Amino acid sequence: MTAWMLVLPIVLPLVTALFTAVLRHRPPYARVMAVAGTGMLLAAGIGLVVRVWHVGPIAIQVGSWEAPFGITLVADLLAAVMVLVTAVTGLAVSVYALGSIDAARERFGYHPLFHVLLTGVCGAFLAGDLFNLYVWFEVMLIASFALLVLGNDRDQVRGAVPYVVMSIVSSASFLAGIGLLYGLTGTLNLADLAIKLPTVSAGLVTAVAMLFLVAFGIKAAAFPLFFWLPASYHTPPVAVAAVFAGLLTKVGVYALLRTFSLLFVQDVPFTHGLLLVMAALTMLSGVLGAAAQQDIRRILSFHIVSQIGYMLMGLALFTPLALMGAVFYVVHHIIVKANLFLIGGVVARLGGSFDLDDLGGLYRRYPWLAVLFLVPALSLAGLPPLSGFWAKLILIRAGLDAQAYVIVGVALVVGLLTLYSMTKIWVGAFWKAQPTVPADATASRPAGVTMLLPIAMLAALTVAIGLYAEPLVLVATRAADGLLEPAAYLDAVLGGAP
Numbered sequence: 465m466t467a468w469m470l471v472l473p474i475v476l477p478l479v480t481a482l483f484t485a486v487l488r489h490r491p492p493y494a495r496v497m498a499v500a501g502t503g504m505l506l507a508a509g510i511g512l513v514v515r516v517w518h519v520g521p522i523a524i525q526v527g528s529w530e531a532p533f534g535i536t537l538v539a540d541l542l543a544a545v546m547v548l549v550t551a552v553t554g555l556a557v558s559v560y561a562l563g564s565i566d567a568a569r570e571r572f573g574y575h576p577l578f579h580v581l582l583t584g585v586c587g588a589f590l591a592g593d594l595f596n597l598y599v600w601f602e603v604m605l606i607a608s609f610a611l612l613v614l615g616n617d618r619d620q621v622r623g624a625v626p627y628v629v630m631s632i633v634s635s636a637s638f639l640a641g642i643g644l645l646y647g648l649t650g651t652l653n654l655a656d657l658a659i660k661l662p663t664v665s666a667g668l669v670t671a672v673a674m675l676f677l678v679a680f681g682i683k684a685a686a687f688p689l690f691f692w693l694p695a696s697y698h699t700p701p702v703a704v705a706a707v708f709a710g711l712l713t714k715v716g717v718y719a720l721l722r723t724f725s726l727l728f729v730q731d732v733p734f735t736h737g738l739l740l741v742m743a744a745l746t747m748l749s750g751v752l753g754a755a756a757q758q759d760i761r762r763i764l765s766f767h768i769v770s771q772i773g774y775m776l777m778g779l780a781l782f783t784p785l786a787l788m789g790a791v792f793y794v795v796h797h798i799i800v801k802a803n804l805f806l807i808g809g810v811v812a813r814l815g816g817s818f819d820l821d822d823l824g825g826l827y828r829r830y831p832w833l834a835v836l837f838l839v840p841a842l843s844l845a846g847l848p849p850l851s852g853f854w855a856k857l858i859l860i861r862a863g864l865d866a867q868a869y870v871i872v873g874v875a876l877v878v879g880l881l882t883l884y885s886m887t888k889i890w891v892g893a894f895w896k897a898q899p900t901v902p903a904d905a906t907a908s909r910p911a912g913v914t915m916l917l918p919i920a921m922l923a924a925l926t927v928a929i930g931l932y933a934e935p936l937v938l939v940a941t942r943a944a945d946g947l948l949e950p951a952a953y954l955d956a957v958l959g960g961a962p
Contacts, residue, residue: 470523470537473505473586474537474586474587477554480502481575481576484579498575499555499558505550505551505586506552509548512547513548516541531957532651532652536591536957540953541943542946542947543589547590552922553710553802554707555918556806557918561575562914563913563915569701578607578704581604581607581611583607585604588718593653597719612624612699614704615700617699623699624696626691627692633682634683637678644675645672653957655953656958669727683712683715683716684716684719684775686742688745690769694766702809702812707802709801714797724739725779725787739776742780743773747773747774748877748878749770750772750773751767753766753770754885761805763885771801773878774797777875778790781871784945784948787947788943789859792854796854800851800926804837806919814829821892824893824898825897836916837890837894841890845882845886847883848930850929851933851936853930854930854937856879858937
């Protein structure tokens with residue numbers, strides 16, 4: 465049972481990718497398979513969360529090689545929740561893609577690449593050693609690069625250049641850190657490293673930690689390593705951009721949460737103090753960049769950066785409440801940010817443009833779309849009673865408890881500027897009068913039910929978390945406790961070995 469629980473989130477999207485590749489010249493069957501695959505992944509994610517909630521962290525050793533020598537798959541509550549929210553996002557985007565991805569991209573492999581991407585993401589969350597985490601990162605990178613340039617549009621190719629360059633830098637830093645850690649300890653298993661690293665000089669460990677901070681900081685789009693994201697995420701089709709926005713940077717955040725709570729805790733005042741500075745600058749640089757944009761996709765891309773700062777804030781404060789807030793914030797943001805990109809695609813489809821200067825009057829013509837936009841937009845800004853309010857409230861309370869008043873002030877200011885950006889989209893696209901002659905009137909097309917249904921589903925989930933936050937708070941609290949007290953994680957992987 466345990467083996468299947470851990471293997472299914474990786475095997476299901478991989479098998480779906482194979483079937484959709486075989487069926488790519490029969491699009492109707494490929495679409496059904498793509499949606500069915502994400503549905504099965506959702507069922508597997510729910511089962512994994514339930515299992516881990518009841519029995520604690522679970523692990524298997526692939527090929528029966530005992531840890532730390534073999535390949536370990538492990539799920540504590542944080543990893544299980546990340547798999548589940550990946551499945552939710554994957555299902556929403558796969559349904560949305562039925563009405564938005566063109567036939568040419570389907571023929572050239574959109575569905576297989578999408579599911580390979582989900583395979584890499586789930587594999588990264590369940591990896592129990594650093595080398596296999598690196599492997600899953602590369603699987604994710606290859607699939608994401610192919611999706612980014614699929615269609616061979618000039619803007620897509622231009623956007624792919626900084627994405628690939630910075631990904632190579634991240635991978636090189638990651639490999640260098642892996643090599644140094646193996647040289648210092650003779651192991652790459654995360655649980656084994658947690659036991660052996662305290663015997664190594666703290667100065668050496670902190671130096672290696674900086675390599676991982678660069679590697680994962682790039683993947684998370686943290687300051688000053690974020691510039692590739694707003695240069696890339698506005699170029700692919702909306703279905704691709706939405707899954708990128710929801711999941712890819714969160715894999716980097718997950719890696720930071722895992723390594724800087726389990727491994728790199730020898731010099732917390734320095735490492736986590738540096739993370740706190742990065743958190744503040746990430747928030748500010750992202751939100752200021754968003755305020756200067758007029759393209760909906762660019763605004764939302766910069767806001768990915770600013771919101772990453774809140775997650776880093778929780779890790780940097782490194783208290784139970786702060787880590788709980790970081791976990792809560794990651795779940796909230798994946799749902800909200802993916803939904804905002806999906807809504808942006810519908811706005812462009814109905815209005816003929818992503819540029820706010822060319823949009824207007826959508827509230828009068830499509831009031832239901834205005835409501836669907838306001839739910840994730842106000843949640844992103846942190847207004848009650850939506851999920852973002854609780855996420856920010858928990859982190860601000862944690863900052864006040866830790867007497868970190870500067871980062872609390874920055875978080876509050878960034879929240880106000882986020883509200884400004886969301887208001888700018890509201891006024892530009894929905895409230896102001898429609899331009900007399902739209903910039904590209906022929907591009908305006910109706911949005912089908914397959915595009916609206918996942919938007920409504922994610923909006924309802926956002927409202928549900930806001931109105932009834934206690935279940936997610938309990939899950940996030942237990943996940944944070946597992947990060948601070950990893951004894952159960954170590955025992956699950958090493959089987960009680962000293």
